[in-house]
Amino acid sequence: xxxxxxxxxxxxxxxxxxxxxxxxxxxxxxxxxxxxxxxxxxxxxxxxxxxxxxxxxxxxxxxxxxxxxxxxxxxxxxxxxxxxxxxxxxxxxxxxxxxxxxxxxxxxxxxxxxxxxxxxxxxxxxxxxxxxxxxxxxxxxxxxxxxxxxxxxxxxxxxxxxxxxxxxxxxxxxxxxxxxxxxxxxxxxxxxxxxxxxxxxxxxxxxxxxxxxxxxxxxxxxxxxxxxxx
Numbered sequence: 001x002x003x004x005x006x007x008x009x010x011x012x013x014x015x016x017x018x019x020x021x022x023x024x025x026x027x028x029x030x031x032x033x034x035x036x037x038x039x040x041x042x043x044x045x046x047x048x049x050x051x052x053x054x055x056x057x058x059x060x061x062x063x064x065x066x067x068x069x070x071x072x073x074x075x076x077x078x079x080x081x082x083x084x085x086x087x088x089x090x091x092x093x094x095x096x097x098x099x100x101x102x103x104x105x106x107x108x109x110x111x112x113x114x115x116x117x118x119x120x121x122x123x124x125x126x127x128x129x130x131x132x133x134x135x136x137x138x139x140x141x142x143x144x145x146x147x148x149x150x151x152x153x154x155x156x157x158x159x160x161x162x163x164x165x166x167x168x169x170x171x172x173x174x175x176x177x178x179x180x181x182x183x184x185x186x187x188x189x190x191x192x193x194x195x196x197x198x199x200x201x202x203x204x205x206x207x208x209x210x211x212x213x214x215x216x217x218x219x220x221x222x223x224x225x226x227x228x229x230x
Contacts, residue, residue, distance in 0.1 A: 001060070008053040014046070022047050022054055026065070026076035031185060033166040034072040035127060047074060066188065071128040073166065075188045103145070107158045108186070110141045111167060115182045128184030134173050137180065
């Protein structure tokens with residue numbers, strides 16, 4: 001493996017520190033999104049040079065890389081993670097999904113619903129970003145969770161969660177008329193299991209009335225126009 005790494009690095013005109021930089025970025029942040037920042041843009045360009053090597057190396061460790069070249073981002077899925085459009089019966093999957101808290105799961109559902117709504121209306125930019133005002137985001141969250149966020153700090157924490165996953169982009173979301181951008185990266189997160197886990201956390205069974213609701217036209221499946229380049 002060491003000889004293979006050295007060979008691939010020489011062919012890519014890169015060194016071991018470059019390789020470590022990309023691997024650490026993917027393991028620590030799960031995604032590299034070119035438009036995130038200048039530094040992350042440089043990481044994305046470096047990833048393109050090292051793509052085969054990084055994919056093979058992380059594959060040995062059980063990680064799966066999905067590169068969305070049209071939107072210029074790459075997502076690293078850990079062992080057992082549920083990948084959109086890919087069947088996986090790995091028993092480690094459930095353990096990984098439980099690392100998200102209840103409100104984080106509901107916020108993912110909210111972001112996915114609002115993104116799909118604007119996608120159907122043709123209001124997603126060429127870069128794959130749908131802009132949503134913060135008040136609508138909060139209202140939709142409350143509609144799905146059937147309870148509002150108690151504090152502004154809770155909303156800010158959940159927005160930082162989306163930003164950390166490279167799902168949201170914004171500068172200042174504290175103003176009432178502020179807008180945030182929901183990126184197409186939200187489509188990388190399958191939500192069937194998220195809904196199941198929210199029910200489990202809330203203690204809801206199929207015989208009970210739902211504590212949260214999802215609009216009838218909300219789709220949890222990958223759409224036909226979503227390209228997954230593997």
